[in-house]
Amino acid sequence: MATSPKPSGSGPSQPGSSQSGSPRSAAPGGVRLIAAGDEISRIIDRIAHQILEKTDGAKDTVLVGIPTRGEHLAQRVAARIGTFAGIAPPLGILDITLYRDDLRTRGVRPLENTEEPDGGIDGKIVVLIDDVLFSGRTIRAAFDALRDWGRPKAIQLAVLVDRGHRELPIRADYVGKNIPTAREEQVFVAIAEFDGADGIVISPSTPDRAAAMELIKAQGES
Ligand SMILES: O=P(O)(O)OC[C@H]1O[C@H](OP(=O)(O)OP(=O)(O)O)[C@H](O)[C@@H]1O
Numbered sequence: 001m002a003t004s005p006k007p008s009g010s011g012p013s014q015p016g017s018s019q020s021g022s023p024r025s026a027a028p029g030g031v032r033l034i035a036a037g038d039e040i041s042r043i044i045d046r047i048a049h050q051i052l053e054k055t056d057g058a059k060d061t062v063l064v065g066i067p068t069r070g071e072h073l074a075q076r077v078a079a080r081i082g083t084f085a086g087i088a089p090p091l092g093i094l095d096i097t098l099y100r101d102d103l104r105t106r107g108v109r110p111l112e113n114t115e116e117p118d119g120g121i122d123g124k125i126v127v128l129i130d131d132v133l134f135s136g137r138t139i140r141a142a143f144d145a146l147r148d149w150g151r152p153k154a155i156q157l158a159v160l161v162d163r164g165h166r167e168l169p170i171r172a173d174y175v176g177k178n179i180p181t182a183r184e185e186q187v188f189v190a191i192a193e194f195d196g197a198d199g200i201v202i203s204p205s206t207p208d209r210a211a212a213m214e215l216i217k218a219q220g221e222s
């Protein structure tokens with residue numbers, strides 16, 4: 001993980017990434033499809049290759065997915081690293097809910113899975129994996145949550161989508177897609193294992209998940 005000198009609210013522009021996302025198709029309500037199906041698999045493959053390159057073949061490296069969709073993404077990235085390098089890195093799941101800085105204002109949220117990777121994180125490179133990077137507050141909470149597990153040698157961050165509008169000096173080491181957005185827009189990432197299909201959709205405000213999934217599935221079938 002590295003800190004960014006970019007001012008908060010500026011559009012995303014990250015190292016080690018990624019084409020920017022321009023809409024592929026739109027639906028009623030202004031919901032726009034950015035990517036779907038095999039394109040998501042290719043993005044995951046690219047992130048897996050980049051992690052291998054930057055961590056000397058995933059040496060002393062563990063992947064830690066942030067629920068909900070980051071958990072499934074991390075499983076996919078670990079499996080692809082296993083395919084490319086012959087051995088998959090240990091995998092953990094980190095629920096950051098209790099470490100959020102908006103617990104009091106956002107109300108009660110259900111707790112998710114937490115599983116420490118085999119062998120722990122002391123002295124390891126921890127690659128945090130999440131679907132969307134927006135304000136950066138989820139990742140900040142993840143730093144606090146990781147402290148309960150130990151002291152890694154380094155923390156890196158991989159995200160499928162960086163949509164900009166950071167409120168903290170946080171940037172990702174691996175970015176699937178940089179998608180410039182208006183602050184009020186919403187990015188919805190669908191992951192096949194959880195949602196039934198892979199895709200990335202932008203909606204003008206609160207995400208209409210049903211409309212987003214319709215668009216993603218229609219694209220996957222075309
Ligand atoms: O950079 P931030 O402003 O923190 O936003 C990014 C986070 O928002 C979403 O999670 P959300 O809290 O909506 O929960 P979910 O993963 O269960 O969808 C997303 O999965 C990221 O974890």
Ligand SMILES: O=c1cc[nH]c(=O)[nH]1
Binds near residue numbers: 134185
């Ligand atoms: O647009 C957004 C912002 C935060 N988290 C998401 O999943 N999407």
